[in-house]
Structures are given as structure tokens and as C-alpha cells.
Amino acid sequence: RGPGFRAPPAAPGLSPSLPSLRGGPRPASAARAMGPQPQSFAAPGDARPAASRADGPKGGGEAQYAEASRAPICAMMSTLVLKHFQLAWRSWRLFSLALVFAIMVAIISVVYWLLCHHVKLRPQEIKDSAIAFAMMVISPMCVAMAQTSAMQVIVAAMVADKESKMKIVQLIGGVPLWAYWASYFIYFTAVSSVLSLGFAILLRTTCMARSDAFLVFLALELSYMQTFAFGAILVTVFERARTASSVCSLCSVFGIIQPVMGSMALTKMLEVPKAVFYLIGLLPTASFGCVLQGVLGLEVPGVRMTPGIPPGFAVTHAAGWHFGPHFFDSDGLTYMGQSLDKGPILNPLPSPGEALMAQIAQTLIVALFAYWFDQVYQGEFGAAKPALFCCMPSFLCPRRRQAGRQADPGRALERAQESAEGGLAALELSGLRKEFRRGGQPFVALDDLSLDVRSGEIFALLGHNGAGKTTAINCITGMVPLTSGEAFVFGYSVVTALDQARCNLGVCPQDNPMY
Numbered sequence: 067r068g069p070g071f072r073a074p075p076a077a078p079g080l081s082p083s084l085p086s087l088r089g090g091p092r093p094a095s096a097a098r099a100m101g102p103q104p105q106s107f108a109a110p111g112d113a114r115p116a117a118s119r120a121d122g123p124k125g126g127g128e129a130q131y132a133e134a135s136r137a138p139i140c141a142m143m144s145t146l147v148l149k150h151f152q153l154a155w156r157s158w159r160l161f162s163l164a165l166v167f168a169i170m171v172a173i174i175s176v177v178y179w180l181l182c183h184h185v186k187l188r189p190q191e192i193k194d195s196a197i198a199f200a201m202m203v204i205s206p207m208c209v210a211m212a213q214t215s216a217m218q219v220i221v222a223a224m225v226a227d228k229e230s231k232m233k234i235v236q237l238i239g240g241v242p243l244w245a246y247w248a249s250y251f252i253y254f255t256a257v258s259s260v261l262s263l264g265f266a267i268l269l270r271t272t273c274m275a276r277s278d279a280f281l282v283f284l285a286l287e288l289s290y291m292q293t294f295a296f297g298a299i300l301v302t303v304f305e306r307a308r309t310a311s312s313v314c315s316l317c318s319v320f321g322i323i324q325p326v327m328g329s330m331a332l333t334k335m336l337e338v339p340k341a342v343f344y345l346i347g348l349l350p351t352a353s354f355g356c357v358l359q360g361v362l363g364l365e366v367p368g369v370r371m372t373p374g375i376p377p378g379f380a381v382t383h384a385a386g387w388h389f390g391p392h393f394f395d396s397d398g399l400t401y402m403g404q405s406l407d408k409g410p411i412l413n414p415l416p417s418p419g420e421a422l423m424a425q426i427a428q429t430l431i432v433a434l435f436a437y438w439f440d441q442v443y444q445g446e447f448g449a450a451k452p453a454l455f456c457c458m459p460s461f462l463c464p465r466r467r468q469a470g471r472q473a474d475p476g477r478a479l480e481r482a483q484e485s486a487e488g489g490l491a492a493l494e495l496s497g498l499r500k501e502f503r504r505g506g507q508p509f510v511a512l513d514d515l516s517l518d519v520r521s522g523e524i525f526a527l528l529g530h531n532g533a534g535k536t537t538a539i540n541c542i543t544g545m546v547p548l549t550s551g552e553a554f555v556f557g558y559s560v561v562t563a564l565d566q567a568r569c570n571l572g573v574c575p576q577d578n579p580m581y
Contacts, residue, residue, distance in 0.1 A: 142241060146249035150223070159219045160257070166215040167261055170208040171268055177204050178272045194366040199332070201273040202362050203325045206355030209265060209286070210321020213293045213351045216261065218314035220254050221297040226307040231575070234447040238543045240569050247440075251294065258290035269358075276386025277361050285422055289354035292429040296350040298436040302443050317350050324355035331414045332359075340416050344424050348432060353425045360418035361387045364395065387418045394419035449547035449564070490556070492570075493519040493542070497551035500537050511537040515551070536576070543573055 154160050181200055187193035227233040237243060266283035274282060297314070304310035324346050330336040347353040364387050385392070394417050416424065444450035452458070498515040501508045512534045519525045529535050540546045542553050544564045553560045555567035 137240070139245060142245055143249055143252070146236075146241070146246070147252050150250060150253040153223065154219070154253075159223065163216055163219055163257065163261070167212050167264060170212045171264065174201075174205055174208050174268060174272065177201075191366065198273065198362040198366045199329070202332075202359045203329050205269065205273065205362075206325040206358050207321055209289075209354055209358070210351035211318055212261060212265070213290060213354075214314065214318040214321065216254070216258060216290065217293045217297045217317065217350060218311055220250065220294060221300050221314050222307050222311045224250060224297075224301045225304055225310040228301070228305060228445070228447070229307055231447065234545055235573075235575065238545065238568055238571060238573050240571070242565055247298070247437075254294050255287075255291070258294075259287060262286035262290060274361055274365055274386070276365055278386070278388045281387055281389070281418075281422070282361065285354055285357040285418075285425060288422075288425045288429050289351065292353055292425070292432050293350045295429065295433040295436045299432075299439055302436070302440045302445065305446050320349040321351035321355065323349070324352040325359070328355065328359045328415055338414065340414070340420075343416055343421075344428075347421075347424055347428045353421075353428050356416060357418055357421040357425060359415050360421050363415070364418065444547070447545050449544050449561070490521040491518050491554075492521045492523070492556060493517075493525075494554040495538075495542070495551070496553075498538065498541060498548065498553060499550045500534075500541055500546065501549045512541065539573065543571060544568065 178197070178201065181197045185193055185196060187196055224233075227236075233246065236246060262283050265286050266279050269282055270277070270279045296317075300310055300313060304313065324343070327336065327338055327346070328343070331338040343356050347356055364385060387393075415421075438456065441451045441455060442453050495515055495517050498512050499510070500512040501510050503509065515534070515538060527535055527538065537546070541548050542555070542560060544560050544567070548561065556570050558564075558567040558570075560567050
């Protein structure tokens with residue numbers, strides 16, 4: 067500001083007056099363009115309006131200014147999945163998974179070898195039954211430990227995203243919530259498929275030599291998917307990665323419940339209805355144990371009920387588990403020297419086919435609950451939806467999200483007049499209010515904030531520390547829920563159409579969110 071300094075003229079479209087953050091009537095000129103229509107920032111010689119100069123997709127198409135725009139979903143998903151793998155590799159998470167998997171494989175292999183070479187029982191059918199019974203306890207526990215380790219890794223990574231604000235920053239930047247979850251699902255599926263394949267090969271070469279390897283792999287993969295869904299519930303609840311990781315380690319206890327209860331039911335130490343096993347299957351790492359115990363029952367000679375044919379049962383050969391007419395078969399075991407003269411020991415567990423069908427249903431139930439819970443739970447960041455949001459017309463029919471505003475003729479006329487006077491409204495705030503709780507008392511951070519920002523306008527929101535500037539931006543971006551009022555970005559409500567509103571938002575927060 068030396069001698070001869072002249073302040074530059076005000077840019078067209080920049081309003082010199084600002085609304086009050088503490089309420090009160092706002093000036094008619096607040097946040098509106100003064101004078102002629104706002105001019106576009108065009109390069110010399112470019113006669114097109116700013117609304118149509120943005121290059122569109124391949125083929126020469128042009129994007130409109132108010133059109134929801136984001137990167138192609140394929141490019142977005144590939145970038146996110148690649149990021150997950152890179153972070154997992156740099157943080158040694160994949161190495162920890164491989165280490166736990168190798169330990170569990172070694173335990174199953176050594177136990178099976180010891181049972182085969184050091185158990186002295188005659189005849190051979192009794193020895194095979196005893197080995198199968200032992201593997202019914204050991205194998206599910208080892209698989210459960212490996213699945214718990216995988217869940218611990220994925221939960222720690224996703225909660226770390228929340229803790230570092232990376233999740234909310236990605237969502238504000240235009241990443242749909244479903245794409246965020248799908249990227250982690252693809253990453254986890256790729257990792258779990260390798261682990262499931264390894265366990266399927268191990269079980270096929272040891273205690274399940276007669277069963278279909280694909281069926282065993284399918285049951286393993288479904289169990290991993292259910293584990294991922296349960297981990298998503300933990301991600302929604304916890305805000306600190308260390309706490310979430312500690313809770314995941316406790317979930318390994320669930321993998322012990324089913325093998326112990328199943329073995330007690332087989333030895334007639336405990337009477338357990340089949341419905342109990344189906345309920346236990348809703349717990350993480352527990353669903354595969356029921357399938358595995360049923361398959362091992364088919365790997366050894368057993369008995370099958372024959373109603374109307376004396377003596378009421380027949381001895382069966384070890385056939386294993388396969389697709390076909392015997393997919394839902396369940397044989398009894400003749401282990402521990404049980405004589406058929408005293409009657410067979412019937413298998414009280416669900417058949418492998420029944421357990422697999424139940425596993426599919428259990429995985430879907432847990433996944434749907436995880437999706438619903440993530441939407442309605444109010445965490446540190448984000449805005450929770452109503453508990454019955456899935457029954458609302460705006461959810462069932464996305465086209466009706468804007469129907470309420472468009473159906474109001476007075477509002478439509480007002481918007482048409484405003485558009486003709488000052489251009490399209492890029493941002494509209496009406497009666498915005500946000501309250502927090504401090505010491506049990508309500509604290510008003512925003513009180514009746516109303517303003518309009520037109521397209522092509524440069525708008526500056528100024529205020530002293532604590533005036534509510536950051537809170538207002540957080541409400542607009544959906545980082546915190548509104549107490550009352552409305553906020554629209556190019557006509558999309560941040561309450562009912564937040565995903566579409568975020569497609570036209572770009573935010574640089576106070577901390578560094580970049581990778």
C-alpha cells in the first residue's frame with residue numbers, strides 16, 4: 067500500500083453485505099449479485115458461457131454447470147481398492163494375515179497327522195470316527211481364529227479412516243457411501259478368497275477327502291462375508307482404531323461356542339435343538355463350524371434312518387458332501403466304540419446342506435442390519451437418517467426426493483423470478499440452526515442463518531472466532547446434522563439428497579486430508 071496504490075474495483079457479482087450468523091432479518095441484498103448479471107470468467111475469445119465451457123466426457127460432450135458431476139464409478143472404485151491394498155501392504159496388515167493363516171494351517175496339519183499316526187483304535191471305522199470327531203472341534207476353532215484376524219485387520223483400517231476424517235472427506239468429495247463400502251468389500255473379498263482357497267485345499271487333503279472342494283470353499287467364503295458384515299457394525303460404533311481392534315480380538319470367543327456345543331450335542335451331553343445352531347450362526351466366525359461338523363459326519367461310515375424297514379436304520383458308506391440328491395443328507399456317527407446293537411448315535415446337528423442355506427440367510431441378515439445401522443447411527447461425523455428411512459418414499463423412489471419442493475407453486479415461482487434476476491441459485495440456506503450440548507445445556511452455534519449464493523458468484527463468509535463459520539460449512543457438507551432449517555446445493559437438499567448435493571461440493575478443511 068505504497069504511494070499511488072489504488073484498490074481494485076469490486077468484482078461483478080460479489081456482494082459487499084453479509085448475513086448475520088446470529089439471526090435477525092437479513093438485508094434484501096445479502097449474498098446477491100449487485101448490478102448486472104454476474105459475468106463469467108472466460109478466456110479471451112471464448113464466447114461460450116461459463117456454464118458450458120467445461121469439457122464433458124469423450125466424444126465432445128459438454129457438462130452443464132448445475133449438473134451433478136463426479137469421476138466415473140469404475141475409475142473411482144479402482145482407485146479406492148488400489149489405495150486399500152497399498153495401505154495394507156505398507157502397514158504390514160497383509161503380512162499379519164498371512165502369518166496367522168500359516169499358524170492355523172500348521173496346527174490343523176499337525177493335529178491331523180498325529181491323530182492318523184498315533185491313535186490306535188480298531189476297527190478302522192471307529193478310528194476314522196474318532197479322528198472326525200476331534201477335527202470337528204479343532205478345525206472350526208482354527209478357521210475362526212484366522213477369520214477373527216481378517217476382521218480385525220479390516221475393522222482397524224476402516225475405523226482409522228473415520229479417526230483421521232478420511233472417510234467423511236471422501237464422502238464430501240463426491241464418493242458415494244455405497245462405493246466406499248463396496249471398495250472395502252472388494253478388497254476384503256480378494257483377500258478372503260485366497261485364505262478360503264487355502265483352507266479348502268487343506269481340508270480337502272486332510273479330513274474332507276471325499277467332499278466337493280467347491281462346496282467347502284463356498285461355505286468358507288460365505289463365513290468370511292458374514293465376518294465382514296459384522297465388522298461393518300463395529301466400524302459404525304467405534305471411533306478409535308485401537309479400541310475397535312481390541313473388541314475384534316474378543317470375537318474369537320464366538321468361534322469356540324459352536325464347536326464345543328456341537329461336540330456336546332453329538333456325545334449326548336447336551337440336548338440342543340437345531341434352531342439354536344441357526345441362531346448361533348448369526349455370530350461372526352460361528353456359521354462355518356456348523357457346516358464343517360456336518361460335512362465331517364459324512365466323511366466316515368455312519369447310519370441313516372430307514373422308516374418302515376427293520377431294524378429302522380442302515381449302515382452307510384463314507385461318501386462325503388456333494389451336489390445332488392444327497393445334498394441335504396445327514397448321517398449319524400458310530401464313533402467311540404458305539405455298537406449298533408444298542409442303536410445308532412443320530413447326528414443332532416443340521417445337515418451340511420441345511421447349514422449352508424442357513425449360512426446364506428445369516429449372511430444376508432447381518433449385511434442388511436449393518437447397512438441399516440450405519441445409516442441410522444449418529445457418530446462423531448455425518449448425519450444420521452431416521453430409523454425408518456428405508457420405508458420413506460424418497461428412499462423407495464429417488465425421483466420423489468425433489469417432488470416436495472417442485473410441487474410448491476409459490477416456491478417454484480419465487481425460484482423462477484430469482485433465477486431471472488440474479489442467476490441460478492447454487493447455494494440456498496433457509497433458517498439454518500445448529501445446537502450442541504455443553505455440560506448438559508444447549509449451546510446455539512447457528513441461529514437462523516439464511517443466504518443465497520448465485521452461480522458465478524464469489525462469496526466470502528467472514529466472522530470472528532466462534533461465530534459459526536466452520537459449523538455452517540459442516541452442516542452444508544453433511545458432516546454434522548442440522549437441528550432445523552434447510553440447505554440446498556443446486557436444489558438438492560443436504561437432508562434428503564445429500565449424495566447428489568455433494569457431487570457439486572468441493573471442500574478444503576482446516577486440517578490436511580490429502581494422501
